[in-house]
Amino acid sequence: MRLHRLDVTAFGPFGGSQSVDFDALSAAGLFLLHGPTGAGKTSVLDAVCYALYGSVPGARQSGQGLTLRSDHAPPGTRTAVTLDLTVAGRRLEITRQPPWERPKKRGTGTTVDKAQSWLREYDAVTGAWKDLSRSHQEIGEEVTQLLGMSREQFCQVVLLPQGDFAAFLRADAEKRGKLLGRLFETHRFAEVEERLAERRRATEADVREGDAALLADAHRMQQAAGDAMELPELRPGDPGLAEAVLSAAAVARGTAREQLTVAGCRLAAAESAQAAADRALDGVREVARLQRRFTEARERARRLEERAGAHQEAQARMERSRKAEAVAPALELRDEADAEHRRAATVEAHARAALPDTLADASAAGLAAAARRAAEELGGLESARRAEQRLAGLAAERADLDRQERADDDVLGETEAWLADWDTARAVLQARIDAAQEAAGRAEQLDARREPARQRLAAARTRDQLARDTEAAQRQALASRQAALAARAHWLELKEQRLNGIAAELAANLRQGEPCAVCGATEHPAPARKVAGHVDRAAEERALADHQRAEERHTEDERRLGTVREALAAATAEAGDAPTDRLAAEAEQLEDEYARARRDASALHAVREELRAAEEEHARRTDARQQAALRAASRVARRDALDRERVTLEEELTQARGGFGSVAERAAQLERQAARLTEAAEAARTAEDTAQRLKDADARLADAAYRAGFETPAAAAAALLDDDTHRELQRRLDDWATEQAAVRAVLAEADTVAAAERPPVDVAAAEDAAATAGRLVRDAASARDAAARRCAELDRLSARAATGVRRLAPLREEHDRVARLAALTAGTSADNERRMRLESYVLAARLEQVAAAATVRLKRMSSGRYTLVHSDDRTGRGRSGLGLHVVDAWTGRERDTATLSGGETFFASLALALGLADVVTDEAGGVRLDTLFIDEGFGSLDEQTLDEVLDVLDSLRERDRSVGIVSHVADLRRRVHAQLEVVKGRSGSTLRLSGAG
Numbered sequence: 001m002r003l004h005r006l007d008v009t010a011f012g013p014f015g016g017s018q019s020v021d022f023d024a025l026s027a028a029g030l031f032l033l034h035g036p037t038g039a040g041k042t043s044v045l046d047a048v049c050y051a052l053y054g055s056v057p058g059a060r061q062s063g064q065g066l067t068l069r070s071d072h073a074p075p076g077t078r079t080a081v082t083l084d085l086t087v088a089g090r091r092l093e094i095t096r097q098p099p100w101e102r103p104k105k106r107g108t109g110t111t112v113d114k115a116q117s118w119l120r121e122y123d124a125v126t127g128a129w130k131d132l133s134r135s136h137q138e139i140g141e142e143v144t145q146l147l148g149m150s151r152e153q154f155c156q157v158v159l160l161p162q163g164d165f166a167a168f169l170r171a172d173a174e175k176r177g178k179l180l181g182r183l184f185e186t187h188r189f190a191e192v193e194e195r196l197a198e199r200r201r202a203t204e205a206d207v208r209e210g211d212a213a214l215l216a217d218a219h220r221m222q223q224a225a226g227d228a229m230e231l232p233e234l235r236p237g238d239p240g241l242a243e244a245v246l247s248a249a250a251v252a253r254g255t256a257r258e259q260l261t262v263a264g265c266r267l268a269a270a271e272s273a274q275a276a277a278d279r280a281l282d283g284v285r286e287v288a289r290l291q292r293r294f295t296e297a298r299e300r301a302r303r304l305e306e307r308a309g310a311h312q313e314a315q316a317r318m319e320r321s322r323k324a325e326a327v328a329p330a331l332e333l334r335d336e337a338d339a340e341h342r343r344a345a346t347v348e349a350h351a352r353a354a355l356p357d358t359l360a361d362a363s364a365a366g367l368a369a370a371a372r373r374a375a376e377e378l379g380g381l382e383s384a385r386r387a388e389q390r391l392a393g394l395a396a397e398r399a400d401l402d403r404q405e406r407a408d409d410d411v412l413g414e415t416e417a418w419l420a421d422w423d424t425a426r427a428v429l430q431a432r433i434d435a436a437q438e439a440a441g442r443a444e445q446l447d448a449r450r451e452p453a454r455q456r457l458a459a460a461r462t463r464d465q466l467a468r469d470t471e472a473a474q475r476q477a478l479a480s481r482q483a484a485l486a487a488r489a490h491w492l493e494l495k496e497q498r499l500n501g502i503a504a505e506l507a508a509n510l511r512q513g514e515p516c517a518v519c520g521a522t523e524h525p526a527p528a529r530k531v532a533g534h535v536d537r538a539a540e541e542r543a544l545a546d547h548q549r550a551e552e553r554h555t556e557d558e559r560r561l562g563t564v565r566e567a568l569a570a571a572t573a574e575a576g577d578a579p580t581d582r583l584a585a586e587a588e589q590l591e592d593e594y595a596r597a598r599r600d601a602s603a604l605h606a607v608r609e610e611l612r613a614a615e616e617e618h619a620r621r622t623d624a625r626q627q628a629a630l631r632a633a634s635r636v637a638r639r640d641a642l643d644r645e646r647v648t649l650e651e652e653l654t655q656a657r658g659g660f661g662s663v664a665e666r667a668a669q670l671e672r673q674a675a676r677l678t679e680a681a682e683a684a685r686t687a688e689d690t691a692q693r694l695k696d697a698d699a700r701l702a703d704a705a706y707r708a709g710f711e712t713p714a715a716a717a718a719a720l721l722d723d724d725t726h727r728e729l730q731r732r733l734d735d736w737a738t739e740q741a742a743v744r745a746v747l748a749e750a751d752t753v754a755a756a757e758r759p760p761v762d763v764a765a766a767e768d769a770a771a772t773a774g775r776l777v778r779d780a781a782s783a784r785d786a787a788a789r790r791c792a793e794l795d796r797l798s799a800r801a802a803t804g805v806r807r808l809a810p811l812r813e814e815h816d817r818v819a820r821l822a823a824l825t826a827g828t829s830a831d832n833e834r835r836m837r838l839e840s841y842v843l844a845a846r847l848e849q850v851a852a853a854a855t856v857r858l859k860r861m862s863s864g865r866y867t868l869v870h871s872d873d874r875t876g877r878g879r880s881g882l883g884l885h886v887v888d889a890w891t892g893r894e895r896d897t898a899t900l901s902g903g904e905t906f907f908a909s910l911a912l913a914l915g916l917a918d919v920v921t922d923e924a925g926g927v928r929l930d931t932l933f934i935d936e937g938f939g940s941l942d943e944q945t946l947d948e949v950l951d952v953l954d955s956l957r958e959r960d961r962s963v964g965i966v967s968h969v970a971d972l973r974r975r976v977h978a979q980l981e982v983v984k985g986r987s988g989s990t991l992r993l994s995g996a997g
Helices: 022-026 041-053 058-064 136-147 151-157 162-170 173-184 187-228 241-306 308-324 328-353 364-379 382-420 422-500 502-508 537-575 580-601 604-657 663-708 713-719 723-747 750-757 763-826 838-861 902-923 943-959 970-975
Strands: 002-011 014-021 030-034 080-087 090-097 100-103 110-113 116-123 128-133 866-871 883-888 893-896 931-935 962-966 978-983 990-994
Touching: 002 022, 002 041, 014 022, 014 990, 022 962, 022 978, 030 041, 030 970, 041 080, 041 090, 041 136, 041 151, 041 962, 041 978, 090 136, 116 136, 128 136, 187 241, 187 763, 241 308, 241 723, 241 750, 241 763, 308 713, 308 723, 328 663, 328 713, 364 663, 382 422, 382 604, 422 537, 422 580, 422 604, 663 713, 723 750, 838 866, 838 902, 866 902
Parallel strands: 030 962, 030 978, 931 962
Antiparallel strands: 002 014, 002 080, 080 090, 090 116, 100 110, 116 128, 866 883, 883 893, 978 990
16 A cells, blocks of 8 residues: 555644645655644544544544544635545545535525545546545445455554554553454454353253253153152253153053053942942932822812812903904094094184184185185285385395495595505604614624634633643642652662672572582682661562653653643633633623624514515505595495385385285285184084094994994993903913813823822932942042043153153263363363463464564664564463563563563564564555554654664665654654654644655
8 A cells, every 4th residue: 555645624733725745755765744742743644544444543533532623724614635545556546524514505504514435546548537436335345445454453554653552562461462353353263262152051051951851851750650759869960860760750650550450440340330329319210200290280180170260250251352352443443533523623613713703603615715815815915015125125225335334434534544644654664674784784793703702712711721730730740750750769779779789689599519600619608698678679670660650650741741831822822811801701792792783683574574564554545545435436326226216115015005014014914814714714624524424433333332242332342351461361261271281191191190109219318329329430530530641641751751861962962062162262171271262372373473573673673682572371370372572682581571661662662563564464465555654752762772763664665665754853853854744823734845855
């Protein structure tokens, strides 16, 4: 992978558009990216990572709260990053734009544009760029596939963060394993371990479940067999469990079958005795039944004799009722005719009561003639009635015209008054519109001043807080400096004391007859003795460790103090020297003035709407005044026509009214008279007809009663029975006849008579004997069924247990095999002597490759003194595999990497980072990395070591690589000629290229 060009706009500290020509920088092989603290050196690397993967390095983002968009960018400029690079032989251009909150094009407020990405490829044949994709996901997958590295691997291999590798160098095995696992993606081996562990737990659960089921079946068989089965104390997983269960089950099944045979024989004997008892009971019950039947029949015959007289009387009454039924139709017709005649007479009397006295005794024909005369007179008044109705309509229309005239007069009066004030009202509304427009302009001016005032106030508050933080940081830095000096003095004092007493330490190891390590003598007549307060090596090393920790704390406090001072300077430059309280008061006053102006300007739309409505009302009232004048002229003409028509109608109606107040009153009187006469005539005719029908019905009734044998119609009516009485009387006659026939039939039965002649039988004794026999049968059947169920249950459970034993055999074999593999990969097996997990084994191989690759450069940086080696020794009870030691050629000893000094730690971690980059590159498929960046750490090197490190980095050009050093160390500006400087300013940072070919 080789970078060609990077373009950034409104990204991080860069407020405008900046470009980096990596081709020019790479020509020198080694280039320097420098600038003051906080200028944005690391932001250049963040832009490269963001262009490739759509996100910045995770550590920097979470640690510094990085935001992509620059605070210095103009509101209308969108953040964008474009990277031109060559990877896997393809020239690509990637452009990314993060989400952007921009001002709305219409109206006020803001809106959010979505993130966008573009991927283009240069076509060497046509010499033009062609679009490949605009999908975030597709571009990310394409870049990851071409580079062969995830974002974490890229940031660790290409950007080479030295702080991370210094921590890696001193880390324990667990932390080192996490980093290596993330870089080499060995999680699949951890997944294999977990999968085997899960499989072991699953197979173990299956085996235990099978054993538990087998034991449950054994306990069920024991419950079913009772005392016939003995089961030893067993648990899931016990050896011989299956054989013990199957053997006990076989014994229980044999005993159960013997018990079933005995129970069957007992049941057969009991059933035979029950059959004999049941037959005897049936015979006794039959004789008792016949004896009771004969006694009940004799009692029923006696009761029939007692009711014989009542039966004969009911028969006679039923016979007279059948004769009277022939007269019933004539009786019904006579009753209907009589009721109809009485109703007609009542109606006639009521109708004649409403007639004048002159017509009270008139016949039906006379009443009909009078009704016809009244109807003819009523017909002659029809024309006069229409004229009278028209006259009433003329009066109503005249009154309506008067109401309209009064309404128009009211409207005209109101309209004239409103139009008289029109000019004044319009002038007032126009003045309000002018005032609102002026307020809107004032609000716009105040709004432009609000944001700078808020920013300056925020900067002043930040300035005050940072001033307090600066004082606290100064106190902390001073305290840590004093602590570091004290720790150094203590360490040097202990070191001097130890050197003075080193002879006592050497003498402690002397043995009689063994040569001295200093002089070689085998006799030791006067070895040195330890004095009080002797300092050993462990005490000196503890003091050295305390001194190093104190120095690190002091360095961290100084770095923090510098960061706070830079932030304070930036906040002071933006806020000035004005007090915060005064800036807050000015901002609050500006907000109040802006709110008042907005409030006054907000009435503009409402006043304009009010003026428009008033103009529409003016036009409407002018038109209404004209329409009212036209309607007044039309009403005058219509009123004259109505007066002429009214005079004509009055003359016509004077003659038609007669002596009544109106034609309608006279017509109503004639209608009532004609109706009464017609009703009376109809009622008289109806009464005459019903009287004749009643006379005819009386004659037919007398004739029917004589033919039926009754002296009078009243006697025939008395002999009739209603339906309920008839049904009850017939039921009594039928019941008597049925009971008589049944009694005669029973008394004629030969077996009943024969049973009556025998002595009474004892049914209770026979029933007791049968019940006893039945109880014995039920007990025997229950015993036989229980034995059968026991046999069936034992057979079923035995078959299921045998099936479970066959099914468990392969499960147990699989569990043993999986358990051995899981223990081996988890490092808990006795076969795994170093207790090394599978993932740790793979990572150990990778760490061994990294140590070998790092040693090539570390030897050169340290002038052949140091070598990195991988160690898989166990520490205490822990597991082995990820140890990392350094071999010091001056002493020939292997020691922990944590004992290296600050400068030694830097070039050791740099060598480790370069070696890791080579191994990860090979792991990713051999993707060539032509551009690398090294971020900070050079300030801890002396001049000679710095030359050696730069020689190593410069040697990377032999493989056609370019290395960018990110540092603010001043000495590097003299040693590295190709430079990219980040210049910090109040309006944002800018980039400046110098010394590049």
